Amino acid sequence: MKATLLLADYAELSNGKLGVLGGGLTWFFAQSAVPLSVAVLLDADANEGGAKYDVRLRIVNLGGEPMGFIGDDGKPYRYEIDDIIEWPKKDANIENDLDFIWVGRFFGINLDEGIHRLEFVVKEEVVGSQVFAVRPKSAAGE
Numbered sequence: 001m002k003a004t005l006l007l008a009d010y011a012e013l014s015n016g017k018l019g020v021l022g023g024g025l026t027w028f029f030a031q032s033a034v035p036l037s038v039a040v041l042l043d044a045d046a047n048e049g050g051a052k053y054d055v056r057l058r059i060v061n062l063g064g065e066p067m068g069f070i071g072d073d074g075k076p077y078r079y080e081i082d083d084i085i086e087w088p089k090k091d092a093n094i095e096n097d098l099d100f101i102w103v104g105r106f107f108g109i110n111l112d113e114g115i116h117r118l119e120f121v122v123k124e125e126v127v128g129s130q131v132f133a134v135r136p137k138s139a140a141g142e
Contacts, residue, residue: 001044003120003128011037013103027133033108040120040128042085042100050089056121057081057104059111062131067111079109 009022018039028034038057059067059079068078081104088100111134120128 001042001048001122001127003043003122004041005118005120005128005130006039006041007118007130007132008037008039009035011039011103011105013039013101018101018103025132027135029137030111030113030134031137033110036106036109038104038106038118038120038130040102040104042102042127044087044100048087050087052084052086053122055083055085055102056119057083058119058121059106059109060117060119062115062117067116069110079106079111081106 006020006023007025008020009025011018011020011023013019020037020039023039025036028036040057057080061067066078066080068076071077083102083104085100085102113134113136115131115133118130118132119126
């Protein structure tokens with residue numbers, strides 16, 4: 001299985017269509033509580049039709065260490081989204097494999113300046129990733 005990740009200000013899946021606002025992000029300015037959506041296009045083999053998978057979308061540093069924060073309750077939390085997806089069953093009338101789209105949303109991330117990586121994990125294997133940067137907010141307010 002292979003995954004392609006698209007970072008966006010907002011993304012949603014409705015009636016089999018992907019709606020994206022501010023798609024193609026590769027960086028954003030450091031500030032508090034930045035929303036981030038991730039659309040994931042999954043490409044799998046035909047024999048995977050109808051299978052269920054535990055999936056995880058996570059933010060890590062370039063060394064692979066999970067990124068997170070300390071909550072108001074004093075407990076550590078990671079920037080991770082866990083889900084279960086069920087691959088559509090193959091239709092006998094369609095010769096080609098069907099792709100699958102999944103969307104995850106972080107409603108407020110606050111990362112230090114630097115380079116980070118989003119990883120999409122299926123069966124404990126990273127099947128897709130996307131690097132992005134958090135840049136300092138300039139004095140000019142760019």
